[in-house]
Amino acid sequence: ASASIAPVQKASSQGHSNASKLGLKNSSPKTKHEKQKLPSIVCKRLTATKQPPPPLVISPTEPPPDFYSNAKTYWSQVSPTVDGMLGGYSSLNVPDIEDSHLFLDEFGPVTTAYALDCGSGIGRVTKQLLIPRFNFVDMVEITQSFLDQAKEYIGEEDFDSIGERFCSGLQDFTPPVGRYDLIWIQWVLGHLTDVALIGFLQRCARALSVDGVIVVKENITSGNxxxxxxxxxxxxxxxxxxxxxxxxxxxxxKSDLTVSGEKLQTNFPTSIYPVRMFALRPRKINISPTTPDTNPALPT
Incomplete structure (x- = not known):
């Protein structure tokens, strides 16, 4: 999945070029050519005649303008490679996949017919985690160039396991009802507001097969x-x-999901945000065992 890995310590905003996904925090150094201060009398007049605007409140409930379009633009400029998906931290790939396998061993679904990779990127998680475990895997990704690269990255033989590739932001995506034994969501929910995140998880719950599982794997602001x-x-x-x-x-x-398992990712550098995995199941039965999938038939 395309990643947002973020170091806790401050560095430059350029360093995030996916360092954002990995949680790397950056701040630009001051340049030598800063604007000179205005004479104090001018400052006083400006203060008296024009008050500065109140600070912009930015939160998952009050996102900035162009919140979604800015994210789409950012990812459209990222290289369609594993290194691009991990913000230059391709060394995290092995421990990430290893811990994800261990997590599914403990908390994954019993049935392994169909999985969905959300924020799939070029298919890093699809290829290394989901295809070895599931008969078919669908991918949903906002960046078309990543989906276009998926066939070459995954390989001709394994690509037979790919069902559908949806090009969509998760805020606009409705997965097929009742189809998936596992919905894997990694390093992508930071691109949703709280309201959109709840709506998406509720749609995912309806997309699960009987006894299906949703896994969320995301950066967390604190290790405590x-x-x-x-x-x-x-x-x-x-x-x-x-x-x-x-x-x-x-x-x-708020999404009517219960946590059936939780683990902290291990073997990641301490300079990035901690990453946690959550296994989620619907609190209520959203569909009956006989509810048909009204979307296209499963691959054969």
């Missing part, structure tokens, strides 16, 4: 699982939020 105060941070470069564990748990609750 009991942190009740951590606020969401906003990365202007890729237009994404990093939420606290508590914020995610609250959003899962």
């Amino acid at each position: 699982p009991d942190d009740q105060l951590a606020e969401a941070t906003f990365d202007e470069l890729d237009s994404s939020f990093t939420r606290s564990r508590k914020a995610f748990l609250d959003l899962f609750e």
Whole structure:
């Protein structure tokens, strides 16, 4: 999945070129040619005649203008490679996939017919995690060039396991009802507002097969699982939020999902945000076992 990995320490905004997905925090150094200060008398007059605007409040409930379009633009400029998906941190690929396999061993679904990779990018997770476990995998990704690259990256033989490739932002995507034993969502929910995230998870719940599972794997603002105060941070470069564990748990609750398993990603550098995995199941039965899939038939 295309990643937003973010280091906790501050560095330059350019360094995020997917460092945002990995949680890397950056701040640009001051240049030598800063504007000179105006004479104090001018400053006083400006202050008296024109008050500065109030600071812009940015949060997952009050996103900035162009929140979605800025993210789409950012990813359209990223290289369709594993290194591009991981913001230059391709060394994270192996420990990421290893821990994801272990998590599915413990909390994954019993049935392994069909999976969905959300924010799939070129298919990094699809190829290394989902195809080895599931008969068929659908991909949903906002960047068409990533989906176009998927066949070459995944390979001709394994590509037979790919069902549909949807080009869409998750805020606009409705997965086929009752189709998926697993819906995998990694490093992409930061691109959704709270309202859109809840709506998407509710649609995912309806897309699960009987006993299906949703897995969310995302950056968390604090490594302390009991942190009740951590606020969401906003990365202007890729237009994404990093939420606290508590914020995610609250959003899962509002989506009528229960947490059936949770783990912290291991073997990642301490310079990036901690990453947590959550296994989610619908609190209520959204569809009956006999509800047909009204979308295109499964691949044969």
